[in-house]
Amino acid sequence: MQVLIIGLLSLVGMGGTWLFHPEPPPWNPMTVAEGEILLEDALAIEPSTWIDARGQMAYEEDHIPDALLLNEDHWAENFEQFIINWDGESTIIVYCDSRTCAASKGVAERLKASLGIEDVWVLKGGWETWLDHRK
Numbered sequence: 001m002q003v004l005i006i007g008l009l010s011l012v013g014m015g016g017t018w019l020f021h022p023e024p025p026p027w028n029p030m031t032v033a034e035g036e037i038l039l040e041d042a043l044a045i046e047p048s049t050w051i052d053a054r055g056q057m058a059y060e061e062d063h064i065p066d067a068l069l070l071n072e073d074h075w076a077e078n079f080e081q082f083i084i085n086w087d088g089e090s091t092i093i094v095y096c097d098s099r100t101c102a103a104s105k106g107v108a109e110r111l112k113a114s115l116g117i118e119d120v121w122v123l124k125g126g127w128e129t130w131l132d133h134r135k
Contacts, residue, residue, distance in 0.1 A: 035120075045093070047091070053072075054096050058097070070082045091121065093123055094111070095126045
């Protein structure tokens with residue numbers, strides 16, 4: 001019985017601690033990691049260029065309006081098309097499938113290095129966030 005009580009108190013302590021901690025837990029949907037941007041903030045940026053870091057098939061099926069396809073699998077050919085279409089000044093916002101997808105972070109870092117700019121953001125929650133927004 002004592003083991004059960006101690007176990008329950010431990011769970012309550014661990015689960016409830018975040019309620020009183022000044023920093024929200026990293027899995028909190030409102031927590032934005034360095035280099036990420038929330039959808040409402042991204043939509044407020046003008047001008048902006050959206051980059052879809054997903055695969056060709058996903059992009060062809062559906063994508064954010066006017067988004068350009070640029071992923072690491074086909075970087076060379078897609079980067080050339082991006083350069084042709086990018087105005088050279090707009091903020092770049094990269095997205096992939098979901099919050100657990102790392103493709104957008106890879107593309108964002110590669111864009112920063114290739115272009116020598118810092119105004120590149122990763123959409124928190126990616127494509128899933130956009131789909132929720134469209135509903």
